[in-house]
Amino acid sequence: METKNKLLEVKDLSIHYFTDEGVVRAVNNIDFELARGETMGLVGETGAGKTTTARGIMGLVPNPPGRVVSGEILFEGKDLLNASKLQMRLHRGKDFSMIFQDPMTSLNPILTVGDQIAEVIRLHEKLSHKDANRKAAEILEMVGIPAERMSEYPHQFSGGMKQRVVIAIALACSPKLIIADEPTTALDVTIQAQVLELMRDLQEKLGTAMLLITHDLGVVADTCNKVAIMYAGQIVEMGSLENVYDNTKHPYTKGLFGSLPSLSIKSKRLVPIDGLMPDPVDLPSGCPFHPRCPDCMESCKSRMPVKTEVSPGHYVRCLRCE
Amino acid sequence: MKKLLVLALAFMMLLSVIACSNPTTSDPTPDPGQTNTEATPAPTDAQGTEETPAAPSAVRKENLVVALQAEPQTIDPYAASHDTTFISSEAIFEPLFKYEDGELTPWLATAYEMVDDLTLKLTLRDDVLFHDGNKMTADDVVFSLCYGATSNFTSTLFGAIDTENTKALDEQTVEVKLLYPYAPLLEAMASHRCAIVSKAAYESMDADAFGRAPVGTGPMMFKEWVSGDRIELTGFEQYWGEKPAFDNMIIRIILEASSRTVELETGGVDIAFQISPVDWSRLEENPDTQMLTGNSMGMTYLCFNNSNELYGNELVRKAIAYAINVEAVAKTAYQGQADAADGFMARSIPGYKKVGPWEYNPEKSKELLKQAGYENGLEVKFVTFQQQYYNACIEVIQSMLKEVGITCSIEMVDLATFTSMNNNGELPMTVMANSASIPDPASALIAWPLSRTISLRHNDQHIQDLLDQGERTYAMEDRVKIYAELQDYLWEKLYLLPLAFPITGYGARSNIQNFDFVPTGIPDFAAITFAE
Amino acid sequence: MKKKGTEQGHIKKRSQFQETWKRLSKNRLAMVGLAILAILVITAIFADLIAPYPYDEQDYMATLQSPSWEHLMGTDEYGRDIFSRVVYGSRTSLYVGFISLMGGALIGCIFGAIAGFFGGKTDNIIMRTCDVLHGIPQIVLAIAIASTIGPGITSALIAVAVSSVPNFARVVRAATMTVRDQEYVEASQSLGGNNTHIIVRHIFPNILAPIIVQATLGIGKSILLCASLSFLGLGVQPPMPEWGSMLSNARTFMRDYSYMVISPGIAIMLTVLALNLFGDGLRDALDPKLKK
């Protein structure tokens, strides 16, 4: 992939939280890339560090106690980590924006929906109030909400409608990248499908790249062209849909697929991964997955696997594949 | 987190440093017996520093500001018995006579003649105008004297006047008839309690309205009363006498004692009453202020309810008295600003006889307790209300009685409850004070007449007889003999135990002149002149 | 003891109290508050031993002495040792502060919870009676009660308790109403819990935080109210010492003998400070959302 086309490059990123109970190693040396218009899924159980990664990119990690310990985040070649506060502010909402998980609490309850959309427009495009409101109405229509409802308040909208407003806010200045942090988890299945379809249409129309954070492999299969599996702050397997879904290499990914009901294979019982997510303050030695790994070897307990490219564009962190 | 705590303590230290950073001369507190206010000569001489002939100072001031400790209920001197009323009314009304250097000098009345024991002829000035412009005539004087006779606040002073037969002979002369010979009459007519009111003005509005907008003949005229804040008086243009050295007089109501002191120190007020004794020495040292102090005409005493079965017993009263060190009570309760009471009226009152102070003899007290049958302990009770000096006396007495095995409980009630208990005779023991309104034994012994004795309840006819005799004999030597016999008798019966002759005083800026301490506590404001 | 991340053992079930204590003990300020409170309670209980002089012993030779070795906090206008009076005063002030608070809190919470939980007419009636009670100034209440049943601590206590009921009721009602709509309350209703069970088991623990804050503030106020009552002559009967009345009596001596005002003032401030520090700590410990 030529560098010009590479929109986002994350290299060896580590983010830790320094709390009284100890150092929480939320994200440990992850790296991935995202090209323009490309959609990548970031999958993992809760506590794998997905949201911290997203906030790291947006520069919204609460400090204290959180801090970026190492690594670079190159956006169009420029490292965001040493960008000034002002530059970051100009990027946010214009070049990249974020959709949060729970629509019920993501909107300011005492401002009208229209104001909240117009705010991001006025921040980045020197428009008068009237023009900004007009554009806000347009975007509202785009996400399927009648424009007259601009002057209403968030509590007058259903969950699904609120998420559409959040999306409208994110897409208002047609950013190059959208980071969606589990956008549909809080919604019912029927609404989930509609919201995902809406995001895909807008993505094609505006050509925006998307980093979709979720724990739902089905949603990834349906929306993304690349996927990365995260476990205990590390990317354990990354690659195109075909590589990861059909040619799964990492035991954790296999485990994830094993715990999914599938129509095609007739199986009585699902095979869950036993045990719980490791305590990020006290990660196990060697490969963090080894205590729960069915085909764990002796060396797994002591040596940290290195990221190896098993086939073009398909990377795995597992001693068995080195 | 430790920083939070350190900050809290630091702030508190800072606060206390500010509070006590003023130069507290922590000289040893005045040990009893030695009066610490050097300024006042021997307490008997009531005049304070001798009269420097005030140079006719041309210095005039726009406002004379006086600070009062409470809001008067009315300015009508006949409708109240509290100092705040008389201080407010002193400059508005004028008496018939005035006392200067112990001599009865003419004022509104130019001359008097005692026709016989029951009639007094007064000739009045003819050039006196009321504030409402009417001329003062004999009718006004008759009306004022009769009002004084009937009002229950002043009937003790003017009750002897026969209201039917007192009449105006002509515009300038009044014939005053008496129901019985009454020696202190002229004394009363020269006091602040005698005020010539305008008959026309009084009758044009009801009594209470007059109390809030009085009309008199004095140098100052009533202007405005902002309730709870101040009373403003302004100069009376057509005043017949010498005009005062200030245009207006503002009486401000400042309830908090420390605020009055502060206002005096910062010049917010020129004169302040009821300064708490703690501040006296500081005001004396301060070059900008002066303290005018002296023995008041009041007496604080331990009052027994003699109708009560326990305190009616003379042995018990004396047992209690012997257990009390009167000297210590007076000094502690008034923080050194009082002398131990050794008689039944202030020493400055003619007819005063030294009979005490009561001997402090705990052993004798225990003996008397045994005689009275209470050798294994006695329960007594005080009832009082929130009054700094009375409460102080009671608390000191309480711990003294404990020494001789008398356990004493104190019940603090609010004033209204106290007053109604007093009227229904439910008060066991309490500490009270009486103050003479005129320097005459009849007024000083106000608590003793049977008709008035709601607290003492002694119902001792012999006392009433002596009081009547004293009041009705004109010759001073005979009066002194009668009152001497009465005071010995009271000392023998001990219906009450005299405790203290309080030294009172008021503060003033140092540029206030011709303004001396007056035992009645009601100074002459109009005479004030200003230095520099 | 470090809980091993990988060990599959079950997590020991800690009772709510231990859990709160663990989190509370980490908050150093709350511990300081608790320490001061402990000292105060001990001084109150062992006042007779701690105080060098009986609280009512007068010494006319030593009136208005500034602090010295035999009189740690100096003497008052009767020559009584202020330090002993402050020590004994802790007994009365804490007694008045806590008992009146318990009374006020108890009644207030019950009314508040009922009003908040049931809403509608009951809510209206209870709230309007609270407004009536709130409308009557504490001082009028105090004078009336003190005059009818005689002045003294009990009447001051009742007056303070009665006048703090409306505040508690209002705080508890507001908290109950927000908690009532939460899912877990509906969940327990669906499980067939009757109303009192729900109020006690589910609603009270969750509204403990505002009650504690109101309580810690309340105690300071009630101690100071005792001062204004004694200022009116209705507070504690002499010679019983009580911080509030000592403070208001010492006012006249403040200029030259400021130590007389400072010691009771600091005693009150320390008590209320300790209560607030401990109260805040307790509230944070009880509020699971507040991760440090």
Place this chain on the structure above:
Amino acid sequence: MLRYIAKRIFLMIPVLLGISFVIFLLMYFTPGDPAQMILGDLATKEEVEALREEMGLNDSFFERYFRYMGDLLKGDLGTSYTTKLPVWDEISARLPVTAKVAFFVIVFAVLIGVPIGILSAVRQYTIIDSITRVMALLGITMPSFWFALLLVLLFSVKLGWLPASGLYGPAYYVLPIISISAASVAIITRTARSSMLEVIRQDYIDTARAKGQKERVVLFKHALLNALIPILTVVGIQFAGSLGGAVVNEQVFAIPGIGKLMVDAIKARNYPLVTGSVLVLSLLQSLVNLFIDLLYAFVDPRIRSQYSRSKKKTKALNGAVTAGAGTAAGKGE
């Protein structure tokens, strides 16, 4: 909205009636005889009895209560026993003073308390946060008259900058305002801090930041507006409190306030003045509470929609349902 206001005002009447009844009851049972207080302790028994009869003090409780209520409905608060002036004149002479002082106290408390509270919430765990928390705790714990006297000693006596008492000009207001508002400032700071802390943790604050909004605007527009409700509640309580107010502070600064008037009236068993001043105070306090509740609606649309179920709003709601996007999701209306 108007319907709601009318309902609230209508609700005030029973409360005021309740208060007047309880006050009358309390006064009826309190010993101490007003006639005696007027005539002083020199009066004889007969004189006192005659005055009692004249003032109707011997009538039964209900007779007196209904006579008082009768007059009240005609707008007559009765006459004060001591000064014989109509009660309303006495109160109206003091009302502006108390209202002015209470108003300045609250404005001062809000101007100081809210910004400091927000500052210490935003700068949590820093030195500023510690200082403000200590100040807040000291403000609550410090007896106000002690603080008042300290201020007078420092600024009037030692430095001589400010007058010590009275209210005859702007400079006179400074010390009383500071001393009375100390506790209010403390309480408002604490509430502002805790409610700001609560709001800053909400998701929509991150949404605002994700829009690239300036931090100052995020805090003072998004966060503060949401944190206003608890702050308003406390401001309301403090304002109502300072109306009945710091009787002792009023005494220290010689301010003729209603608080002092009421206390003296009680001491003198001046029943009409007591009831009158308590009623006026309660009316003022209820109006303040109503005003605060209306402010809620003004600030928070969720509350506003509860009050005004106007037609236009409900139609729009139904409109949304048919627009295709299902509303089965979430519990939102």
